[in-house]
Amino acid sequence: MVGLTGVKNYISSTQYTWAAPNLQGVQLPSSKTYSQPDQQIFNKTVALRFAPIPQAQVNTKNSVLRKRLVEATKNEKQTLLWFQEIPQADSDIPYSLHAFTSTGSPVYGSQCLTSATCIEWLYRSNPIPKP
Numbered sequence: 001m002v003g004l005t006g007v008k009n010y011i012s013s014t015q016y017t018w019a020a021p022n023l024q025g026v027q028l029p030s031s032k033t034y035s036q037p038d039q040q041i042f043n044k045t046v047a048l049r050f051a052p053i054p055q056a057q058v059n060t061k062n063s064v065l066r067k068r069l070v071e072a073t074k075n076e077k078q079t080l081l082w083f084q085e086i087p088q089a090d091s092d093i094p095y096s097l098h099a100f101t102s103t104g105s106p107v108y109g110s111q112c113l114t115s116a117t118c119i120e121w122l123y124r125s126n127p128i129p130k131p
Contacts, residue, residue, distance in 0.1 A: 025104030
């Protein structure tokens, strides 16, 4: 992210510490260290916890990208492994949501900056070749 205005928790940098893959072969971060210069917070490390959620419970109401991904996997009879971050009690950073293939490869991610503003991305396994 290059820049952001209008939110109180603008994160300028984030570094994740990755845990060993879980029983499903998915490697989730165990902690993140971030900086919020607007709040004069630098290099704060917080522990992260994730809970698996069934694809049927994934909310697609406010996300066109997430809705397309869920519909595509249903049409192709694929199963995605979904994990939602469990927010820490003392954290002002809202949750994130991630989807992985059954082999543990990342497919989708969403990180909320506020309860109403989230950034979403899709992972490409085959990048578009440069001309």
